[in-house]
Amino acid sequence: MFTNGMLLRIYVSETARIHDQPAYKYLVEYFRQKGFPGCTVYRGLMGFGHEKDIKSFDVFRLSLDLPVVIEVADTAERVMEVRDEVDSLVQHGLVITQPVSMSRKLP
Template identity: 40%
Template sequence: MKLEGEQTLMRIFVGESDRWQRKPLYEAIVEMLKSEGFAGATVLKGVMGFGAGSVVHSDRLLRLSSDLPVVIEVVESAEMIENVLDRLDEMVSGGMITLEKARVIRYRPEEKK
């Protein structure tokens, strides 16, 4: 699948310690997106942040946190993202999902020989 033109950027904000069926939530989400045929997903681990509970989590040496912020980023068609929002709603209990338009300039999947 080749993405180009206007697509949707979805960001899923969760905590590193969040779980879904005994595995890290971010891992379960990426596996679900892959099984749904998404073009790709990236998991980014934050060094510091706070959420709705206003508790600051940091990776500072003296205050090591076991719940650093994690963001999963996906660029895909609006239709594919809409198709997984109900599943994400079940999985994400203490995070946030944002959606915005994104202009894809280039995407080159590997050609299979």
């Protein structure tokens, strides 16, 4: 059965930090402590941000600074409870909310 929900998606760079931690690690722990049912981090192969510099995977470069996407989905109410706080934590990036239809399959 599908229910209405909300997706919170955060785009940052690999090197983005929140409170001296990589942003993606901080946010995964943040969402876990807030009781969200799950959180997923994706590492991009290529992308660009507001500076228009293309970042891509290259085996000859030590520092890649690739794009990273962090996603959580839950009820709209739960996502909206944390949206503004997450937005204030992310200093350089993009925070998006989007309505979704969800079907949870739990063991």
